Amino acid sequence: MALTNLADEDLMQLVRRGDADAFEVVYERHATVAFSLAHRMTQSRNAAEDVVQEAFLSLWRSGARYDRARGSVRTWILGIVHNRAIDSLRRSTVHDRRRASDEGIEERFAAAERTDVEVARRDEARELRGALATLPDEQSRVIELAYFGGYSHSEIASMLETPIGTVKGRMRLGLQKMRGQLGGLTAGAGT
Amino acid sequence: MSPCPRAIDTGAYVLGALEPDEHAAFTEHLRGCDHCRREVSELRVAAEALPLTAEPLDPPAQLHDRIIEVVRAEARGSDEAARRGRRRRAAGRARGRRLAVGRAPLAVAACALLALGVALGALVSGGEDGGPGARTVQADVAVPAASGTLRVQDDGDARLVVRGLPAPPAGRVYQVWRQRPGEDVPRPTDALFSVSREGTATVDVPGGVDGVERVLVSDEPRRGSRVPTGRVVLTAAPA
Numbered sequence: 473m474a475l476t477n478l479a480d481e482d483l484m485q486l487v488r489r490g491d492a493d494a495f496e497v498v499y500e501r502h503a504t505v506a507f508s509l510a511h512r513m514t515q516s517r518n519a520a521e522d523v524v525q526e527a528f529l530s531l532w533r534s535g536a537r538y539d540r541a542r543g544s545v546r547t548w549i550l551g552i553v554h555n556r557a558i559d560s561l562r563r564s565t566v567h568d569r570r571r572a573s574d575e576g577i578e579e580r581f582a583a584a585e586r587t588d589v590e591v592a593r594r595d596e597a598r599e600l601r602g603a604l605a606t607l608p609d610e611q612s613r614v615i616e617l618a619y620f621g622g623y624s625h626s627e628i629a630s631m632l633e634t635p636i637g638t639v640k641g642r643m644r645l646g647l648q649k650m651r652g653q654l655g656g657l658t659a660g661a662g663t
Numbered sequence: 664m665s666p667c668p669r670a671i672d673t674g675a676y677v678l679g680a681l682e683p684d685e686h687a688a689f690t691e692h693l694r695g696c697d698h699c700r701r702e703v704s705e706l707r708v709a710a711e712a713l714p715l716t717a718e719p720l721d722p723p724a725q726l727h728d729r730i731i732e733v734v735r736a737e738a739r740g741s742d743e744a745a746r747r748g749r750r751r752r753a754a755g756r757a758r759g760r761r762l763a764v765g766r767a768p769l770a771v772a773a774c775a776l777l778a779l780g781v782a783l784g785a786l787v788s789g790g791e792d793g794g795p796g797a798r799t800v801q802a803d804v805a806v807p808a809a810s811g812t813l814r815v816q817d818d819g820d821a822r823l824v825v826r827g828l829p830a831p832p833a834g835r836v837y838q839v840w841r842q843r844p845g846e847d848v849p850r851p852t853d854a855l856f857s858v859s860r861e862g863t864a865t866v867d868v869p870g871g872v873d874g875v876e877r878v879l880v881s882d883e884p885r886r887g888s889r890v891p892t893g894r895v896v897l898t899a900a901p902a
Binding site: 490491492495496499500503504505506507508509511512520521524525528529532533543547550553554558594596597600601603604615618619620622623624625626628637639640641642643644645646647648650651654 | 670671672673674675677678679680681682705706708709710711712713714715716717718719720721722723726727729730731733734735737738
């Protein structure tokens with residue numbers, strides 16, 4: 473069977489044995505969502521490239537750590553990318569983060585809708601963004617600062633001059649509402 | 664009202680927004696609290712959807728090439744290491760060169776780190792490049808401002824070092840070739856590489872250069888070619 477027909481979990485078994493072709497299929501399947509997340513977090517094309525490179529090489533060298541019982545390969549990869557991006561953010565100052573922003577990059581590097589899979593992923597992203605956008609601003613803001621900005625609840629409380637308990641409450645309420653809205657989408661998002 | 668007063672932390676927990684000591688304490692709390700465990704499980708579904716809300720952006724093709732080059736080099740690593748070890752033992756030479764343990768020999772690890780843009784001068788040089796029989800051959804490079812050298816050891820092992828070389832065209836990699844006297848067409852090696860952002864790369868010439876008239880580098884499709892199809896950017900005469 474062609475590698476491209478294998479499920480991610482089966483590909484990861486081959487990656488664990490050092491199969492570079494299987495790794496390349498995994499990369500090609502998830503590179504866009506990984507790069508998109510890294511860029512969303514770092515706001516810099518160069519930093520996003522570094523993050524994705526570190527994350528995928530880490531995946532290649534530690535494939536044995538993937539445990540299918542704990543979630544999908546995509547979730548695992550995005551977790552690695554997220555952690556690497558937070559490391560990258562913490563290495564830079566807030567000022568640097570904003571200065572490094574690549575204005576207009578979304579237009580220049582927007583993913584082309586080449587295949588049905590990519591169209592479906594773009595639709596999925598649009599629907600998920602819609603779910604996030606329906607949250608009250610104060611809830612979506614704390615969630616975005618925490619997840620994409622890598623800030624702790626106390627840092628966010630300080631930035632927004634809001635009590636810590638309120639920040640925690642908004643995070644919880646926002647996620648509860650988002651979870652409720654995801655409905656059928658969650659199967660695709662989480663698996 | 665929530666049956667557990669600590670449930671206020673569930674959102675911050677799944678977002679990774681608790682301070683490290685709080686995170687550890689809440690993880691411990693989850694062991695004994697069914698309510699919080701259920702809530703964390705529910706909220707995690709929403710948190711795991713967050714990365715997918717990012718506007719889709721295509722990564723650059725060169726990123727693919729850089730990563731895959733390193734991975735393929737490392738996949739070849741064990742065989743390469745074994746082959747080198749056998750050759751060195753047969754030659755009876757001990758130059759203090761240490762092969763890395765596990766999947767990636769030193770050269771491959773160095774190549775990987777260079778691809779990551781990490782300066783590795785100290786790691787790849789030292790006694791190895793400065794061995795008593797080592798010599799350096801300047802390469803002809805068809806790119807203005809770029810340079811290349813071939814470090815040839817006394818046992819014929821050779822390492823190519825390039826600087827200022829532009830990245831290969833999108834979807835392609837550089838491939839190293841060897842040509843012996845009388846051969847019309849150079850023979851392919853499995854040495855495929857790209858360059859760092861600064862245009863540097865260090866790559867071993869598989870099989871060494873004993874009896875080799877010319878070492879060449881051309882850009883080729885990313886899995887390499889059997890005969891050169893792209894532009895030859897570098898030529899070195901090791902003899």
